Amino acid sequence: SHSPSSVIIVGAGVSGISAAKVLAENGIHDLLILEASDRIGGRIRKETFGGVSVELGAGWIAGVGGKESNPVWELAAKSGLRTFFSDYSNARYNIYDRSGKIFPSGIATDSYQKAVDSAIQNLRNQEAESGGDHSSTSKVTEPPSTPIELAIDFILHDFEMAEVEPISTFTEFGEREYLVADERGYEYLLYKMAEDFLHTSEGRILDNRLKLNQVVRGIQQSRSGVRVVTEDGRFYEANYVVLSVSIGVLQSDFISFNPPLPRWKSEAITKCEVMVYTKIFLQFPYKFWPGCPEKEFFIYAHDRRGYYTFWQVRLKCFSILCLFCFSPGNHLLLFSWSNKETLKFKRFLFADYLFEQSSDLPLYDQHMESAYPGSNILVVTLTNGESKRVEAQPDTDTLREAMVVLRDMFGPDIPDAIDILVPRWWNNRFQRGSYSNYPIISNPQVFYNIKAPVGRIFFTGEHTSERFNGYVHGAYLAGIETSRAVLEEMRKERETEDGSQTQL
């Protein structure tokens, strides 16, 4: 038992850390952060694989270059995090069939357009139905059936819904996405945040208000306070709890509540969908795939939807990166940089260049000095059913399946992968999935109920961000918003206390 804190934050992912930071900035220093795992970061997590850092969870800063500034992009800029512009739009021109042929761009474009049109039509039909409008004849759309249609449908729905439905991240923060490729990891942003309010030394958090390996299993509340019980039989008391565990953990009933959560709350929790998104990393003895920027992403068209569809060449982290581009007059332009300030400036140049010119100009990027030579890594992304299937099987089976797919695309002579890494977000009892997904046509009440506090328990996390759920910036902003709500509640409680004292 410990002396009661003002606030206990359960979970040290982005939302938990940003919530704690806001509380500390507002004078609440007797806070406690309880984290189940042995590290901070949650779904931001790097691991060493094939000699380099790879991101098992969040990999991109999505929503950059728009009218509003993405706060995570600002944090990244301030911390000097190394990022690279990702141009997904080329992926659709790198669709391989099972015999290794790339679909002609005309066919790819047509199939893409067809898929977008059909997705939009489906959405309209659903809207009409949910609005009770049966008068308008809903057009029947053909479901995708050929391998290329299935591949595009998968990309469209499981990756870039933005083309079908406006997504706040892209409409508000901008359409660009930047891949984080930094040896310190995406999680470096969390350490930078923690530094502002927790005692740290040499990149490590030494503050005893952060308690790792504390698995919360029970939350009891009375009118005067909250008691949090952990798996190892400890308990901690506080005035308020900020609960940042994922929607998957909430659905799994891993944490018991006393009194039980009201029905409106538990029903809302069950209604939110949980997406599973798995990045599988494969290391090879050498590179056999095309290396130019327009080939950074490629797609495999198979008759089973989502079967090892989306591939990505892992960018290396370079201490010096040079970009050569041949202008129409065949002039060689060379940008090179070595210190962070110029890097930032030049990177924007690079991004603009790719963004505007990528389709007309041959572009060639040359890696002058690789900080990690020989990291020949490919990443393939699986989702939902395929993720769960692969999580349940030995990694050697997954490696074998991936090799068959790669040999379909690149021929029988390519070497076997020498190592594989398969993250298991679904089977992780502190995660139970990758991120929330509110059905497009859903009742806004579901969302409000998921977010609403229950007595002294305040809910936060990416799933409580109305506009940006599913993203790092969603979690970050949710933490801030939840803490503001807690501070407001504290203020009200103080007022009523003061009020009753004056009455006496």
Ligand code: FAD
């Ligand atoms: P979490 O990071 O999950 O933090 C919750 C914390 O609570 C965890 O540390 C967990 O260990 C802890 N916890 C759980 N149960 C307990 C318990 N019982 N007791 C104590 N502690 C507990 N977003 C992007 O913006 N860009 C991307 O490219 C991107 N890609 C992604 C790829 C993958 C594979 C995944 C999984 C996610 C991705 N996301 C991406 C989403 C992004 O990572 C999340 O939205 C964000 O990190 C969630 O932060 P959070 O604080 O809400 O939750």
